[in-house]
Amino acid sequence: MLKGKIAKLAVSDVRFPTSLEQHGSDAMVAVCCVHANPDYSAAYVVIETDDGLKGYGITFTVGRGTEIVVCAVEALSTLVIGKTLEDIVSNFSGFYRCLTSDSQMRWIGPEKGVIQLASAAILNAIWDMWARAEGKPLWKLLVDMDPKQLIRCIDFRYITDALTEQEALNLLEKAKEGKQQREEEMLKEGYPAYTTSCAWLGYSDQQLTQLCSTALTEGWTKFKVKVGADLQDDIRRCSLIRKMIGPENSLMIDANQRWDVAEAISYVTKLAEFRPLWIEEPTCPDDILGHAAISKCHNRVMFKQFLQASALQFVQIDSCRVGSVNENLAIMLMAAKFRVPVCPHAGGVGLCELVQHLILFDYISVSASLENRMCEYVDHLHEHFKSPTVIRNAHYMPPKDPGFSSEMFDESVQKHQFPHGEVWRSILEKNGS
């Protein structure tokens, strides 16, 4: 199954008009000058070999600009077409280096922004194809893989001062103990999740109360609240939620990069009485020295420094923002070395579907711990995926279908193509554009 040549790569600009309902609203959105809300979107990649094997990959975006990522995927596609899956996975770090360091295209990155998102979508499709070829869900492909082969998927450039290949290998060898048990535990109980669906910034107090109450009856115990636009509002909302969930459950807050460093300190001090477990993205995502808690980063070099500088207490991996599984392996291994828990970022379009594979692998094969660990869950847009997440008693249940859970229904993709799919044609006609 690995011998076929990748003969086709198609990429679509798929957008869901979530801005019409204030889902996904956060502090950064609220202060901006135009078009206040996100339309959850994706650059959706389908690759196909000449012997008919397919792979599906996505990268998540929030609306305008998705066409730029699509353009970047097309530019990178020349580096993929014509290669066999075997060419790629037998020297995966070499292929990764090629894709992320093309001598001309690296100028417009490197390994950040549009180009990094486009690389992630393509690499996600390749990982999906590989797992399908092996007939396994991606997490199981990773769990079963020999540590040496895992290491060969990672580009160690720029991180060897924090983690060498040998150290990575040792970490994986050491975590072999108890692996089988942890896999069984996951299959039975799933991986603990927290919900962000209750407390977006654009929701009314009534909406908040109702969502939170439903979530509690469903077994949720960990809740994230978006803050940062107005302090008095935030105090009211945090107080409301803390009252509803009681003192034992967990509350996290997320400011979505709203503050300068001094502002963040002052603001967080005032929210401290609600005992947030963490404060997420208090300031600019590039600001290592200004950070104090948890951050999404755009590549392994940024994560490395956050860890070296003890500038975060939780590592928030993302399946689509960094360079796919390859780079997330490096990040999870560095987190293990620095003994910082990984708590994935999810939500958006397909982020839950994809990242659950990574965090299952992290628990079974790397960290071997659930202490202070949980995976974000947002209850949106799962209906567009062929193998949607399964949540049971606030836990992610391990996917069973082969692949990376990244395939969407053709009909969903067609209808939501921007701007010519039927959903957008009708919205744009109404707006008279």
Added chain:
Amino acid sequence: MLKGKIAKLAVSDVRFPTSLEQHGSDAMVAVCCVHANPDYSAAYVVIETDDGLKGYGITFTVGRGTEIVVCAVEALSTLVIGKTLEDIVSNFSGFYRCLTSDSQMRWIGPEKGVIQLASAAILNAIWDMWARAEGKPLWKLLVDMDPKQLIRCIDFRYITDALTEQEALNLLEKAKEGKQQREEEMLKEGYPAYTTSCAWLGYSDQQLTQLCSTALTEGWTKFKVKVGADLQDDIRRCSLIRKMIGPENSLMIDANQRWDVAEAISYVTKLAEFRPLWIEEPTCPDDILGHAAISKCHNRVMFKQFLQASALQFVQIDSCRVGSVNENLAIMLMAAKFRVPVCPHAGGVGLCELVQHLILFDYISVSASLENRMCEYVDHLHEHFKSPTVIRNAHYMPPKDPGFSSEMFDESVQKHQFPHGEVWRSILEKNGS
């Protein structure tokens, strides 16, 4: 002149086939898997008001992927069209924030990579238009501007922990002393330059010797050498150049992000005998903690941390990589506060033309010092610009034409459009594509 509405924005993908001659070859280029050399390119923006005022802006790229930046410029153009120049410059930091923080497009940045390059091209065109409207070269527009108005061009978000508005204002007020004299000095003698044209990695020793010898007779005293692909080669090349230029002249080395941290230290130790003044980009441009010398960064927040961490001894600004004049003002002021000299990056397409304005402003209105300061010069592609740089005795002579020196000849743009301009049609036909 400021009342007209910006009615048109056109953007072109302009590429020069420099890869055919090994100009611009560096260590990163040499190790890559495909298409080893850069084609110096630009996304070239022309804006026009409904009363006929024009502005020209560029951002520099190195070939493939320029179409992605063009796509991003088109996406951002909706934020510019319909505004008057007065709307923009009367609250320039507000406009800057809008452009760089559009609620949906910031996801694919923010303020980095493709989106940042596209913002820079647009903002460069606006600054060019403003300077033309005032009938002044850009450096003179800046030098004559009231400090309060200068401050209003800067977005201080995420940097107030390193530099407040008040501190910036104080720096500018303090530097008023001797300003008139420094301006006269610049008009008479120009700003000191160094050359990178002699020692690209792809040049033979003979080419190197000849170029270096010519440069010495032209009055050049400061030389940059590209290194990082092979240590023995580098030792030979550095030794050759040090011998030719003698012990008094300056030698700088540039590794173009080739190394990991430990490699960089070992390599640089071996090149120390040639007494380089600096080592440029020894490792990943995101690696603040791993750096030790000089770096190009993608935004003011990265520069802030390099300065806070004492991780560089020279600040290398770029007219096209960060957010145009607005963000470079912030960076030059932070450098002044931290007493680190600014030595601009130039070369490419139009980088010399643009950045000379900024460094003239830095000397006249901010740093008031030439100690350890110089501006890069590369002798390529100036013939395509209407107001090319004027170098006299290894100094940049202040431009006199109104604007940002960013306008290219129509014919140059037409001929070098990718892929349909006549230069590319003929190359692509030869290659049978």
